Amino acid sequence: MKFNIAVVEDDTTSSTIIINHINRFSKENNEHIEIFAFEDGDEITSDYEAKYDVIFLDIEMKRLDGVLAAKKIRTFDKDVIIIFITNMPQYAIKGYEVEALSYLLKPVPYFAFQQELAKSIERIYKRKKQYILLKTDNGMVRMGVSDIFYIETMKHYLIIHTKSGVYKMKSSLKKLIEELNNSFFCLCNSCYLVNLDEVTGVSGDNIIVNGDNLKISRPRKKSFMEKLASHFGGRL
Amino acid sequence: MIEPLLDIPRIYTAIAEWLFCLSFIIFSKKRLKGIPRIIAIIGFLGLIIAHQYVAGILPIAFWIPGMLFAVLLMLLFIYIVADVSIFTAGYLVVQAFVVAEFAASLHWQIYYYAYWYFDIRFIFFSVILLVLFYGLIFIVIYILEKRYRNKGLITDIKQNDLLTFVGIATVIFTISNMSFISINTPLSGRYPAEIFYIRTLVDFAGIVILYSQREHKLVIESNLELNQMENLLYKQYEQYYISQESIDVINQKYHDLKNQIIVIRQEKDQGKREQYLLDLENDIKWYEAQYKTGNQVLDTLLSSKTLACIEKNIHVTCIADGKLLDFISTMDICSIFGNALDNAIESVVNIKDSEKRLIKLAVFSQNDLLLIRFENYYISALSYVNGNLSTTKKDNRYHGYGLKSIKSIVEKYHGSISINTENNWFRLIILIPIPKIN
Numbered sequence: 001m002k003f004n005i006a007v008v009e010d011d012t013t014s015s016t017i018i019i020n021h022i023n024r025f026s027k028e029n030n031e032h033i034e035i036f037a038f039e040d041g042d043e044i045t046s047d048y049e050a051k052y053d054v055i056f057l058d059i060e061m062k063r064l065d066g067v068l069a070a071k072k073i074r075t076f077d078k079d080v081i082i083i084f085i086t087n088m089p090q091y092a093i094k095g096y097e098v099e100a101l102s103y104l105l106k107p108v109p110y111f112a113f114q115q116e117l118a119k120s121i122e123r124i125y126k127r128k129k130q131y132i133l134l135k136t137d138n139g140m141v142r143m144g145v146s147d148i149f150y151i152e153t154m155k156h157y158l159i160i161h162t163k164s165g166v167y168k169m170k171s172s173l174k175k176l177i178e179e180l181n182n183s184f185f186c187l188c189n190s191c192y193l194v195n196l197d198e199v200t201g202v203s204g205d206n207i208i209v210n211g212d213n214l215k216i217s218r219p220r221k222k223s224f225m226e227k228l229a230s231h232f233g234g235r236l
Numbered sequence: 237m238i239e240p241l242l243d244i245p246r247i248y249t250a251i252a253e254w255l256f257c258l259s260f261i262i263f264s265k266k267r268l269k270g271i272p273r274i275i276a277i278i279g280f281l282g283l284i285i286a287h288q289y290v291a292g293i294l295p296i297a298f299w300i301p302g303m304l305f306a307v308l309l310m311l312l313f314i315y316i317v318a319d320v321s322i323f324t325a326g327y328l329v330v331q332a333f334v335v336a337e338f339a340a341s342l343h344w345q346i347y348y349y350a351y352w353y354f355d356i357r358f359i360f361f362s363v364i365l366l367v368l369f370y371g372l373i374f375i376v377i378y379i380l381e382k383r384y385r386n387k388g389l390i391t392d393i394k395q396n397d398l399l400t401f402v403g404i405a406t407v408i409f410t411i412s413n414m415s416f417i418s419i420n421t422p423l424s425g426r427y428p429a430e431i432f433y434i435r436t437l438v439d440f441a442g443i444v445i446l447y448s449q450r451e452h453k454l455v456i457e458s459n460l461e462l463n464q465m466e467n468l469l470y471k472q473y474e475q476y477y478i479s480q481e482s483i484d485v486i487n488q489k490y491h492d493l494k495n496q497i498i499v500i501r502q503e504k505d506q507g508k509r510e511q512y513l514l515d516l517e518n519d520i521k522w523y524e525a526q527y528k529t530g531n532q533v534l535d536t537l538l539s540s541k542t543l544a545c546i547e548k549n550i551h552v553t554c555i556a557d558g559k560l561l562d563f564i565s566t567m568d569i570c571s572i573f574g575n576a577l578d579n580a581i582e583s584v585v586n587i588k589d590s591e592k593r594l595i596k597l598a599v600f601s602q603n604d605l606l607l608i609r610f611e612n613y614y615i616s617a618l619s620y621v622n623g624n625l626s627t628t629k630k631d632n633r634y635h636g637y638g639l640k641s642i643k644s645i646v647e648k649y650h651g652s653i654s655i656n657t658e659n660n661w662f663r664l665i666i667l668i669p670i671p672k673i674n
Contacts, residue, residue: 095555096600101609103553111591112551115613118659201604202650202669208604225652225667232602233609233654233665 003031003121004051008038008069009058009085014106015039018056018085021113028114031121041069050077054120059086059093059103070098079127081120101235132179134160136167143167145182149210151193161210186227189217196231244344248366250288252336252343254281255370257310259335259377260328263385264318273317280313307333324393330401331446334408335377338439341412343369345432352429384450400449408442464641478540529599531558533569538597541577549590550581556599560606563671568645572608575638576664580612583662587615601670606651608666615660642666 005022009015019035026033036052038044041064044055055073059066070082084093084103095101104112130145143162152159153173160167173193177185184196188207192214201208202225205216216224258277268276287309291302310332315325347365350356415431496516503509527535527542538554545552561569577595584593596611639653642664646653651668 093555094557096557096598101555101598101600102596103555105551105553109591111589112594115594115661199603199605203672204650222652226654228605229607229652229665229667230654230656232605232607232667233663235600235602235607 001032001125003033003053003124004036005033006036006038006044006052006055008041008044008055008061008066010039010061011058011106014058014085014108017108018113021108021110022117024110025114025117029118029121041065041072045069045072048073048076050080052077052080053124054081054083054117056083056085056104059084060088067094067098070100074098081123083116083120099235130182134167134169135171136160136169138167141167145180145184146195146197148195149198150195150212150214151176153191161212184231186224187220188214188224189220196228199228202228244340245362246288246292247285248343248362249336249340250281250285251366252340252370253288253306253310253333254284254313255374256332256336256339256377257313257329259374260332260381261314261318261320262378263381264320264328266317267315267319268317276313276317280309280317284309284313321393323395323398326398327393327401330398330405331443334405334439334442334446335373337409337412338436338443339370339373341432341436341439342373345429345436348428348432380447384454397449397453401446404445404449405442408438408445412438412442478543527554527556529554529556529558531556531561531569533566534558534561534573534599537570537573537577541574541581545581545595548581548585548593550584550593550595552595552597554597556597557601558599560599560601560670564649564668568648571645572642572666575642576610579638579664580610580662583614584612587613604670604672606666606668606670608668610664612662613660614657614662639664 007015007018007022009018015037019037022033022035025031041057041061045064057066057070061069064072066084066086070084073080073082078099082095082098082100084095084100085106085108086093086103087106093103095103102116104116131142132145134141134143143160143164147163149161149163151173152161156170156172158169158171158173158176160169173187173191177193185193186196188194194207194209194214198209199207200210203213205218205221206213207216207224207228208214257280266273284306287302287306291298291306294302307329311325311329314320314328314332315322318325318328320328343362343366346369347362350361350365412435415434493516496512500509500512500516503512527538529535529538534556535558538556542552564572577597580595584595587593592613592615594611594613596609598607598609600607600609639655643653646666646668649668651666654665654667656663656665
């Protein structure tokens with residue numbers, strides 16, 4: 001797999017350091033990486049192409065600062081991993097507004113850099129889109145796993161709630177769990193298999209998925225909540 | 237030596253064992269409720285009586301296994317009826333057993349005395365005495381247990397507590413029954429009255445020892461709590477002190493700044509003036525760099541922890557939406573972040589390569605869920621125990637201590653925590669549902 005990495009940095013010293021780090025990382029880990037260098041925030045945002053996997057984005061830039069650039073990028077591209085670079089320690093970076101939960105301090109040391117990049121690449125591998133085939137009553141449907149909200153069992157049928165509607169098929173949860181083979185799915189009680197990504201809230205003994213209240217059974221509650229925490233906490 | 241009335245009737249022993257188990261679990265949390273509970277309680281009375289009856293028929297060689305089985309039955313009784321850990325159940329059984337021994341012994345001693353010395357020999361006399369003595373002892377235990385319940389002490393029994401108790405009980409039981417096995421030991425009595433008296437007395441001493449152990453534990457635990465409170469207060473004071481110091485520094489800077497402005501105003505050379513202003517800007521940049529997460533408590537706490545980290549060459553990065561923490565009390569924020577960061581600092585501070593002393597903190601939301609994530613790099617002698625990864629003992633202990641208090645706070649907010657260690661990163665994730673404001 002090839003990775004596209006952008007470096008947006010107006011300070012050439014810092015920019016060189018980062019590019020050297022990327023090259024070193026690429027050699028050490030045997031990853032094929034193409035680097036795109038930009039000298040200011042506005043350079044990457046104008047004619048933005050959603051082709052990058054990771055963007056290293058300096059915060060303090062003259063024309064368009066990193067935080068504003070990130071906001072612009074997010075309007076085009078929800079998936080790219082943004083990692084800020086800054087020379088101001090303790091500065092309150094509102095990274096959570098642009099789904100960036102870590103940053104690196106200048107001058108960027110290789111160890112911290114390598115840790116961040118390795119984690120990002122692992123993340124990219126993990127979120128590759130996965131599909132399953134559903135034999136529904138109305139024929140075969142190819143379904144993106146991430147488009148499933150949750151799956152309900154009813155007698156010998158499975159009811160699959162997805163972003164493109166509700167499907168019914170004859171099968172068992174056990175079979176489907178094997179087929180999904182995916183850690184993003186978890187049982188909240190014996191008849192609901194839930195896509196953890198789609199859980200929007202917890203209220204009392206219910207979880208909220210796509211606006212529906214699903215009951216968490218008492219014996220599963222502890223492990224379900226732990227899995228949920230670990231799932232969302234794994235965000236970058 | 238064989239004399240009538242030497243042995244306590246088995247049914248009396250059975251009643252004592254059952255009754256005093258019951259006396260110790262009256263205030264415990266119920267595992268079974270309603271009718272199943274009543275059935276279990278009555279069922280165990282039947283089982284214990286049946287066991288005593290069988291044990292009475294068996295040859296004397298089975299005396300010790302019989303005793304052990306009786307204890308096992310009592311353990312099951314307590315464990316099934318009360319919602320306690322197995323250690324706590326064991327702890328309660330030991331006490332119930334010694335008290336039952338004492339009650340049976342005392343009752344029989346008095347009965348024996350009345351029988352031989354006052355010639356009171358009608359059959360129901362022993363039953364009347366039984367109701368009287370067992371009842372009295374039951375009431376005393378009831379009052380004592382109620383007192384312990386009010387102080388909240390039966391919940392946290394550890395393996396060590398149980399071992400101490402079992403040890404004491406074994407010694408008590410051995411000494412008190414010595415005379416029944418052989419009269420040729422220095423600890424044996426020679427006459428039944430004497431033998432009974434020794435047994436009652438030793439059992440009584442046993443009860444006193446066990447209760448004094450409990451008192452001791454109570455004192456230790458309340459001291460611990462006091463210490464923790466003091467610690468917390470001291471920490472808050474420390475933070476206040478640090479904030480105070482920063483204010484002093486800022487006041488100092490204010491005076492410097494005022495003087496510099498005077499100099500700049502008098503400077504006629506445009507270039508020099510520009511340079512002065514640039515220097516000034518660089519100077520104050522560091523004072524802008526305070527945490528501004530949107531939550532004051534978190535800001536103060538982070539500032540003080542970061543100061544400690546700068547000193548120790550630890551790199552902390554933090555991305556936090558402090559506004560999300562509005563529904564969590566000041567005390568709880570201090571405790572969660574203080575403990576978790578202290579753990580992280582303690583874990584990274586010993587890493588030789590200071591580049592690897594990394595701590596990362598994130599506070600963010602995912603729809604209506606608040607997530608707080610602490611991460612730190614670690615290098616420790618990881619060891620495999622039965623195929624499972626386990627960290628060094630030292631690591632477990634300090635992480636364990638702070639984590640316990642974090643966990644109890646998070647549970648208060650109906651949240652949960654998850655811990656994982658992956659690629660040399662220790663990761664603590666807290667998830668709390670954000671309460672809806674109606």
